Amino acid sequence: MESTNSHFDGFPIDFKEINKEDFPDFSVSDKVVISPNDDGFIGQAIIDNIDLQEKNTVVINAAVGQGKTTAIMEVVKDYYDNTDYLIFIVSPFTSLVEQYYKKTASIGIPEEDIYRYELIGKDMSRDAWNSRVQIATVNCLLGNPGEESLINSEAKRNYINYLKRMCEESGKKVVFIYDEIHDSIHNFKERYIFNLWKWKNVIHKNFILSATYNEASKVVIEYLAELTDDKIQIIESERKVFMDKQSELFLHFNTASSYSESNDGIQAIVEDLVRKGKKIDILSYSKNLADKICNNIDSGIGKLLFDAFGEINNCTSDSKYSFGDIFVNRYNPEKCNVGTNFKSGVSIEKEDHALIIILPPLGTKGNLSNYGIFSDGVNSIIQALARQRTKGEIHIVLPPPDKFDSTTLMMSEELKERFMDSYEVHQDYKASNDRLVQYYSFNQQDELLKTFYDEVIHENVRDEEQHIQTLSRENKLSLTFPSYKNYKILEGEKYFPKYHKFFGGDLSSFILYSALTNQFVNCRLADTNAKSLLIFEEGKIQWKLEQFLKEYLDENFLWLLQTTTSKYFYNYLKDEIFSNYKVFYKDSVGRKEIIKDSHKNFEQQLIAFVQRKFYPQNKIFNFQFYSTSGFVIDASYPRGEYLMSCISHALKMNETPDDILDSDKLVVQAYLDLNYFREKMLNSIITTRRGQRCFPNDVPENFILPDEMDRYSRMIEVLITYDPVISKNLFDFKNLFTRSNYSQAERIKGFYNYMKVDFFKGKAKKFKSSTMNGYYFIIEEDVVLPDSNLVMNFLSVEDFSIPEEAMPTLIIDADGNPFIQYLNGDREAFSIS
Template sequence: MINLAAVNNAGSNNISLQPTLLRFIVKNNTPIDYFQLDTAIIGMDKFEVETLNIALNAGEQINAAQHFQTIDHQRTETIVFNLPVGVGKTTTGYQLAKKYQQDGYYVIICSANTALAQKDHQELSKHFSTQELSSFSHIQANDSTDLFHHQLATAGVKAPVQIMTINCLLQNPGEDIYEQAFHHSSYLDNLLQTITNTNKKVVFFFDEIHESVIHFKNELLPYLMKWRHVTHKCYIASATHSPASIPVIRYIAYLTNKRIKIYDSPRIKANTQASLHLHISTEQYNSKRLFPLNRIATLIQSYNSRKINILVGHKALAKALTNERNQQNRLIGKILGLQPNICIDETANIFNEQEHNIGTNFKSGINIEDRRSVLIIVLPIVSANKNDHYGIFNDGAAAIIQAIARIRKGGEIHIFMYAPETIIALATQLESLDDKLYEGKAGVSPMKFNEAYAKVKALYENEAARLDPQITFLNELAHDTPALKYHYPTFQEYLLDKSQGILMENYESLGKGLSAFVLWASINNQFTNATLRTIELISKNFQHVELQPDNIYQTLFHLLTDEQRVDLAQQPFKTAFENVITYIQKSKRIIARERNEIEEAIYTNRFFYEGKSINISALRKIAPFNLAIITIIYYLKQGEHKEISKEEYLNTCIANIDHASGEDPELTTAYSRFREMKELFLVHFEQNMVTNRSNEKIIHQGYYTNLPDSFILEAIEVINLLKRTDAYLNCPYSFFQDKKQQLNAENIAEAKRIIATEFERNFTSIKRISENKRTHNGEVKKYYLITIPIVKDYQLPNTIFL
């Protein structure tokens, strides 16, 4: 037999994928959604919270003197910026850092990661002298000498501006070696002591806090709290806050007497827009399967005079795309030809706008100011049915928004992504999307960012209530052993540790699968700095197959290769039925290429029924389609073009019960019982026939009313069982399908009529003559004349459907 997997995958790595431009309509009237920090929620437990709204015009940059006049710089409090991307939050932070340093404060810049710490150091070096600036992030494992750390501990702590990662501040070693973690602790203790001894205060800056929420683990919070007696102010900034931001803001605000002031601004479109292009692949790609990304090579060639930056979800893909051993690959060769700056943790390189860049560490925190820059984003494939990883996009929708926002003054953004498995707001998207994108896809309801908090809270409360008896039991046991007292996570801990994962796993609007959100957000114009210009589908060649009720058999038959036909002829009917479906979804064709080269191509068949596009699952519900499949299999096995009738199908199944394969015992049982019903009916039919004076066989019109009720009840049960277990019966044939004639055990009289009519049609050969109704036993015109023998017990020769 043919190997099905081989047939389906043949040539997949050799056939070039074809980009096809798709139609779409951008919805310009959809407000840009974002997560708003709820004053009431953050203000629980006697936190003092105030929210101030800032109305920014399109393209307007924030200015400390103009927009933040309400900040009392003498007051101890936490300031939270919930402001759009690209309005100058980071720059404002640098300006404020300069102000506070000049006012005599220590300033600690807490960067989300090492790459951002290096970027902060690079930028702040323009505003502070070497003596004023100390960056603990510069310590690497190979610098870890006692002398070096002694010098750093004595000199570095005197610098009024300190740059470190949040992990460093929280004394979380992460992937650092233990010795380095020890030096972190030693340096921080020395720094804190120096600040205390000099009677100074500290102003903290936490920029890009969305990147850092995962670091605020419960066990590390004491390392944060030890700064509370020297903290004057904390600044927290992000354009993409989330429910997980809430406990982090509250934790940090403990350093400032639980006082919080939030600056919020609605999201609006910027004056200058980058052109956004979606490249949606129907073929899966990864670090070992690059060919679906070959379109990137074409883009590099078309943008040969412009700076190109390629942001990918996993470092494995970045390494594969820059593997010099495979530079003969056209895509890899084009990327290597750029001599790119490879920005992954192993190289420790940071983004450089003067170069071409490829990597994982510039999703946020960097600005691309060149109006001619090109940003290519390759999203990881994340399927609901697989254990895939989001990589650097593990913040879902927020990560997408941040990545797209890197281009600030126009340019080109190309997003490569896998075709979404579901469509957000499908019913309202149909007019805006090409049917190739939503055909056969499920729809999911849209959800606003601020609905996420309530979703997580409800899940927490339900889970806590369900486990409450067990928690109570554990705590009762701890009465005798207090050290074993069980602590169920608080809601704040739950928000911090689990909310992001829960939301990503369950809601496409928050980033589940990534692609669904990108498509919805692009169509609904949700990105402040970019507007959708093109969508292209990257897929194997499509072949349009036009089906009409009168040509289905011939059309489908010609889609099968000679090899497939031979294979189907040797397979059991049920196996052959499924394999025909598999085979016709793709077509193998021989194409002549240049220089007389011959290539075997795989075409994905796109079906149209009566002029309308239809997917295979919908086709399988159409009677002529299923009948054509059965007819094809019969021809391949018997060599006869014959349209199988329902009577022939049912009687052949009944006749072959004893020869069934046994693969489906429930189906065999159903037909065994159905055969018993048939035989009982024929006995009843024969017993109700009489011979009149003219020696003619006649039967009373109401013969079926004498059928026992028990027979009808069992017949209903068997018929329903048969319809449920025989997947090939309901679609090609109408078997008690008339909605006006539903079998109902509560209406035995009607059920008797329906069943008798169907059994008589399928299991007898009689011809009832009613034009001249016969008289018998004094009843006038109550009988039918029967001119053909009763029994129709036969089967199609050499055919087994079960």
């Protein structure tokens, strides 16, 4: 992957620019473009270009890790030292208030002069007006009560109104600093903006900071700039890469439809990092997954982390605190953190550190409601990667990307070819071709969104809107269609991840594109793992196959389970496992070996697994694979079980011999012959004086008569050559007949012994009498042929494979509708039961 990266060294980094032309109705000075210094920081350049005395709104657009927050804290200190202004640091999340508090204290501002959000309505001994620096949340400032309340608390309203009144009475000016504005945009609803106008008479300056602006943020800038006499200043940093500061980026493509706390691929990453002595934090797309990892410390990922680091800090729940500095469920730099709430704002500065980011799995694609903390699309990815502030490792677990439309790439033909060669290695081979991923620049977003608004959203009701405007609607409810700007801030950002794969509809395609073309400022692609990891542990193979079916196989495979033969599904499932995953077998003492297409114990359990899934009504067979508490377990699937199933199907197929395919006749006849020798043994059973049924333990002289030798030899040759299981040595059978140092008599004796243990349940016993002298095999239980309708059929070649051109695939379209698509292009609707 390093060689691919080198071809894109110096390739321009695309980012969302903020330009003077974005605000035609405002007074905007010429944009100031600054460059990071030799250490990669822009703090001094920002300070040099700010006039603290000018009333305006300053927009700072800087790359992640360039020190914009550090620079703005210097601005805070400058205002604190040289003015009497009230300074508001406005946090997007309650969880970040503590961090801003510590940063403010660290620049020399006394703690008693810092009033923070958590004190509102709780510490009645503190007068907020006595503190020059206020650390509040956007929700608090805007009066947003959240989803579960109709109005924000009385204490918060009193806090805001009190400070506003005191500023007006004293003539004190106010400076507002909105850091990480990208995480606050959803708060700027029209009905809340009125609360900002409380400050109209005392506001002096707004500072707005982000590394990941979007179209909606432009509307926020306008809302805020209106309070500073419509004046805007833009400071934008160049996106430059400093390779000596970049972390190593590893992409682990994982085809699980859903993730569990025991996912093999994620476990392997954690295991390897622990072995290397790395400190680890895991940012999960899902609270549910993070909770499972933290709460299950006896197995899986949780056990690996607990054994290495002790208590795991669960960063998922709502903010909890007692009075003072005691916080829980927030990122803790001294612990191993697993959770969802440090995607933005937090700086991870641990040495020898690895950040693991778990993206939404394959089964969530196209359903933004299941994207968790990454539902905002690509900006959330850039922010998550930026948490790693010191050079280390970043590991992303992600599904394979959808196919890419190379014609949309903005690069030379040579680079396109190199890019696609690397991209196609990782893409989802099962993905539909209906909607290829198309590249768009961040700066094309306004054009895309405006077109969608004009031609789809507005056009759909344009006639009705015009008609309503002709009506006299005095004393009627307001009925005004949202303007483009209103639509942009309310709904606009949902458009990109839903309708544009590159901007978040398919996060994997954006990440792989960006990694291959060196778009990430703070990390560089080091390696990719194109195949997911599967580990089948001795004694837990049935359980693992259940997990595999649940976590990795999408609706397409569940549909196959319903509509294909057991033999085909067995073959298809086996091919799916070995073709698309790196498969390991772990023995009882923990030794792992890679298996590339087959393993005796694994495959025996695989056959048993398919048997259970297709024939749940076979209670006798299935019973042994469940513990007394109902958990699925491994049980013996002996050779005799397989041979008896094949005999049963051979007898059934022979009822209509003309229907047997020519390709199947040899194997069917071999099992008819095997049954012939089985019945011959049944007919040779002796009953003792005590009523015990038995037959000689040693090979009887008449077991295979001279005129039966050809029949016997042909049967053996067919089984060890053409039988799909016996020929692959999945049971001990074939070696008996292929070892050159065995005589014919020894092979027949071995075959006779196989038949005893395969077709009868019993044990050897020695007799001494005039009629019975020597060892005999005592039959303790009759073994009957199974019902052919309740066991797998391995005899038909036709069942073993479906012609590729006829192979159907279940596709879920962009609207969530399932349909069957054949390779010839035909489609038909399908309803998943």
